[in-house]
Amino acid sequence: MEMYVHVYTGNGKGKTTAAIGLAMRAFGAGLHVSFIQFVKGRYTSEMKSFEKLGIEFFQGGRPEFIIGKPAKEDIDAALNTLNYARERVSCGKYDLVILDEINIAVYLKLLTENDVIDLVNSRSERTEIVLTGRYATDRIIEMADLVTEMKEIKHYYTKGVQQRVGIEV
Template sequence: MTGYVHIYTGNGKGKTTAAFGLTLRASGADKKVFIAQFVKGKTYSEIKAIQNYLPQIELKQYGRGCFIVNDPTEADIQAAQQGLREIMELVKSERYDLIILDEIFIALHYKLISVEAVTELITNKPANLELVLTGRYAPDEIIELADLVTEMKEVNHYYQKGVPARKGIEF
């Protein structure tokens, strides 16, 4: 089976949710899945669901919390770079059918990792590996390498009306 490169990007809600939906589908088809979450370092509801109900899915976070309101620290940079090194080894291992790089574009946007390193990862992936990259600010040079690109566009969002993120819906 041929594996493709998917991108879920844009300012709208649903990028991570789309990737996790694909994870659920792949898991139901007995595919081996690895999820790498860049920038994120907190326990979100989707992580609890995987831990409690889908232990065959592996997930690792390469973030230390949420620095988005501040500048990233050297420790944030090191966590992202270590994550990318580990992902490169996992890709080479061919142990997984689907690898998700959640919020990889945020890591790129904040210069925690390089576009060249992500480009190298994509161009050297095994032919049968399905690779999903998510996050705002997907760079054009990576979009050009993708087989499927979906841009989430915010048309209306209740957050703009003062509704805070809700457990089980946004986190």
């Protein structure tokens, strides 16, 4: 089976949700999956689902939201997550590795575009990769085999609806 690189980007809701759906499908087909979140460091409901199913899940961000210039701890956390991801994509054990919010890590300058491209190029020939997050760079889009842009048309948060457990988190 040929392995590809997916990018889910754009300002619309659903990038992580699509990646979670792909992880579920792959796991259900007997594939080995690793789901790695950059930047995020707070509880999300998928963590419990993955734990119950036995899908490997790693969350490398800090609990604080990054507002303004990232702290040194944010950069260190992103580099630690990058190293963790590098081992997962190159070891040959995983059929699918999802790098959730890695595009945001580049946008926030926690990682460089070259870090991501080098990571993708280090993958095992048997590993498919998904990169999610807003603001995917032109080079990352060019490198990918499949690119989906989530476009916001309408969203209830504009009416003041907060994140809801099980839907957004």
